[in-house]
Amino acid sequence: MNGKIKVFLGRFLLVCFLVIVFDQAVGRLLNHFYFKHEPVNHNSTTYVANYCDQQVLIFGSSRACYQYISNEIADKTKLTCFNAGVPGNYILYSYAMLKCVLKRYTPKVVVLDIMPDEFKFSQDNYDRLSILLPYYESHPEIREIIGLKSKYENLKLLSMIYPFNSFAIDIISRNLHTNKNEFRPDGQNGFIPLLDTINQPGDKFVNKDYENYKPDAELLMAYNSFIKECISHHIKLFVFISPILDTHLFKNNSIKIASNIALKNKIPFLDCTDQQEFKKKIFFKDFGHLNINGARLYTTEVIRQIKAQSYR
Amino acid sequence: MLFNSFQFVFFFIIVSTLFYAMPFKFRWLLLLTASCYFYMVYIPVYILILAFTITIDYFVGLFLETASVRYKKLLLVISIISNIGILGFFKYYNFFTENISFLINHLGYKAKLSSFSLILPIGLSFHTFQALSYIIEVYRGNQKAEKHFGIYALYVMFFPQLVAGPIERPQNILYQFYEKKVFDPDGISSGLKLMLRGFFKKLVIADRLAIYVNAVYNHPASNNGKSLIVATFFFAFQIYCDFSGYSDIAIGAAKVLGFKLVTNFNNPYLSRNVSEFWKRWHISLTTWFRDYLYIPLGGSRVSTAKVYLNILLVFLISGLWHGASWNFILWGGLNGLYLIFLKITRKFWPLFYRITYLEKIAWLKISLQMVVTTIFVCFSWVFFRANTMTDSFLIFKRMTLLKGELFAGGYTLQYCFLGIFILLLYEIKVEYFKKTFNLFNNSNYLIRNCSFALVIVAIIMLGVFDGGQFIYFQF
Structure with missing residues (x-):
């Protein structure tokens, strides 16, 4: 029996050793090529975490990325501006990025664009934190946020490959520059314009859904912490909820909660979900995203708000 | 768990x-x-x-x-x-x-x-x-x-x-x-290898395909024919890798403990007709229905019409076993009809292969048979995966609208094809080239162990770790 156990343990340890060797080798290779490419056009996360130095930063999801024209904000405010919004990533990601930025410098103005249902629980909010995994090693300040992904995340991160899980084709493509569609347009400072217009019959869109949910504690905490970090660093923070095409008969819970917290902390808060001037199809790519026409109009409003608050 | x-x-x-x-x-x-x-x-x-x-x-x-x-x-x-x-x-x-x-x-x-x-x-x-x-x-x-x-x-x-x-x-x-049960290093190793194969199928292939399939099938009205056809093809492999992956892990886990469970899948997508497909797919259930329902109903020892009726009945019940919805019943019924069609036309096919000279080009004949079988099986999977009956018919209708771009979902499409390619490569090797160069059973212990270590690395690199339950849990 003992002999058999030794044989088995010998085989097992050999496979474990080989896995560790391959993991280290492949992991280092992936790490090298992930961070090798030029950051600003290819990966906004790397740029914001490691390089950006703009005075105005815009955080949020696709609704930030497609709707805030950074160059126009820079022109009108005479401050440099970068749009750090990333599609499919919400308050947890924004908070992590803010923490990375604050490790290096303090921007003057931060705009946080949140979703009308920002605090509604969704497993996706946590799963999508995988975008931050490559930064786990070099940015200890965001480890706590990455830890929210799952309770075994720290264990998984013992692997050198795991942070680049599902990035292999992405890394190859970026380094070979074969697929340029994914890259952000040069000179737009993070903004990605949407050129199409919604193709939906009808003119008025009414949403009668009523959702009464308990806000997700982690998302709420991230929002609170985001505000507190900005206040403690004397950053002028603006919280905006950008326009949507359909009119909601019932206000989403998250809007009320976000507004109350902002009010309590004396943070300018603007909810554009009900603003009638935006409720036209020509301004939208789809129900939740302004196209370039809508983005121009909305950015003017954002600039007006920033200027009004800054000169107060 | x-x-x-x-x-x-x-x-x-x-x-x-x-x-x-x-x-x-x-x-x-x-x-x-x-x-x-x-x-x-x-x-x-x-x-x-x-x-x-x-x-x-x-x-x-x-x-x-x-x-x-x-x-x-x-x-x-x-x-x-x-x-x-x-x-x-x-x-x-x-x-x-x-x-x-x-x-x-x-x-x-x-x-x-x-x-x-x-x-x-x-x-x-x-x-x-x-x-x-x-x-x-x-x-x-x-x-x-x-x-x-x-x-x-x-x-x-x-x-x-x-x-x-x-x-x-x-x-x-x-x-x-x-x-x-005595401690047997060879048995344990082979059980662990089987589990590893199951994890690869589940995490690298099934859960990746699920991302694409869910995105398309949950919004059939917003997707064009190309995307729906690709999603249906992907679902065929998703459900296979999901379920056979589970079976591999189950059989492997039992083997580690010294128990031998029955084989449940045998490279079903290499089948040359639907009848063979059902002999290779979910074998433990198919044989259950054969032994406890089809044979007691009279099996093949009754009149031709009764045989057809028995086949249809067994497949309709099999469909109902999978889920309480008309979609599953239709899926089962359709597969029953395939088998009846095969029985009716069984004398025609040898003649067809002779006339078309396919009989003389064995590899082409086999490949065509596999492709046609997969197409028929995929067609029936639409009912299995669609969220509602209305969706099923909408999907069939929209499959003809081939205009527009294929939904890519970032790099999901590439990962999906890569996973299916690896799977088919492995299964074709196991089915047709058993004795040629063998990585996982190589006599050189270093090549053998390196192969397994690389599979683990591939799982870490390409696997989906936020995937959900195994599809068959719901049954």
Whole structure:
């Protein structure tokens, strides 16, 4: 029996050793090529975490990325501006990025664009934190946020490959520059314009859904912490909820909660979900995203708000 | 407990270590306790349902051995009613009440039968069928009734195959619980390798394909024909890798503990016709239906018309077994029709191959047969995956609209094709080039071990770790 156990343990340890060797080798290779490419056009996360130095930063999801024209904000405010919004990533990601930025410098103005249902629980909010995994090693300040992904995340991160899980084709493509569609347009400072217009019959869109949910504690905490970090660093923070095409008969819970917290902390808060001037199809790519026409109009409003608050 | 979770990894290491460290006479108790824990991780109270049916079937089994012919039938009916009754209540009650209400309303009367919102106990259809096969085998006299209550409970609850099979026969597994399992490094290694193959299928292929399939199938109206065709093709491999991956992990886990479970899948997408497909797909269920339904109905020893009717009936019931919805029934019925069509045209095909000279080009003939079989199987999967019946027909309608770009979902499309390519490469090698260069069974221990280490690395690099449950858990 003992002999058999030794044989088995010998085989097992050999496979474990080989896995560790391959993991280290492949992991280092992936790490090298992930961070090798030029950051600003290819990966906004790397740029914001490691390089950006703009005075105005815009955080949020696709609704930030497609709707805030950074160059126009820079022109009108005479401050440099970068749009750090990333599609499919919400308050947890924004908070992590803010923490990375604050490790290096303090921007003057931060705009946080949140979703009308920002605090509604969704497993996706946590799963999508995988975008931050490559930064786990070099940015200890965001480890706590990455830890929210799952309770075994720290264990998984013992692997050198795991942070680049599902990035292999992405890394190859970026380094070979074969697929340029994914890259952000040069000179737009993070903004990605949407050129199409919604193709939906009808003119008025009414949403009668009523959702009464308990806000997700982690998302709420991230929002609170985001505000507190900005206040403690004397950053002028603006919280905006950008326009949507359909009119909601019932206000989403998250809007009320976000507004109350902002009010309590004396943070300018603007909810554009009900603003009638935006409720036209020509301004939208789809129900939740302004196209370039809508983005121009909305950015003017954002600039007006920033200027009004800054000169107060 | 999910196989693809850290919780299971820890659980399995602890159970396996204790199993070999423990004296033989207590091992059944350890496995039964572990199986109860494994099951109770979902909804603990549902263990009572299992306990109820296990108790009934245990005593029915004992009485069946000594009862007269007349009472034997009564006992069999009691057992079948208790097992099918529970399955029917949890799985089919709402389906039947909804349909009866619809029918009554359609006839002009007003009626709304009440429905329940109960969560289906995990793997109910599987352990019900496993329990039924025990009772039927004892009734037929092919199996002696199990005297040890704990061992019988373990037969139904053995954790590797508790929630999604393979559906075991008592002749194959019961005696193994009495065998003293010795620590066998070769057996354990081969079990772990099988588990690794299962994890690769589940995490690298099935869960990746699920991302694409869900994105397209959940919004059929917004997707064009190209995307819907690709998603349907992907779903065929998603469900295969999901379920066969689960079976591999189950069979591998049992093997680590020294138990041999039946093979459940045998490269089904390399089948040359739908009939062969069903001999390679979910083998433990197909043979269950063959032995306990098709043959008792008369099998192939009745008139041609009755044979066709039997085939259709078996497949319709198989569809219903998979889920309480008309989609599943249609899926089963369609596959039954495929088989009937094959039976009707069986004399035509050799002639067709002779006329087209395909008979002389074996590789082309085989490839074409595989492609055509896969197309027919994929066609039926539309009913299986679509969220509603309306969606199924919408998908078929939209499949003809080939204008517009193929939905890519970032790099998901590339990962999906890569996964399917690796799978097919492996299966073609196993099926047709068994004796050529072998990585995983190479005589050189370094090549062999490096191959397994690289599979683990590939899982870490390409696997989806936020994926959900195994699809067949819901059945």
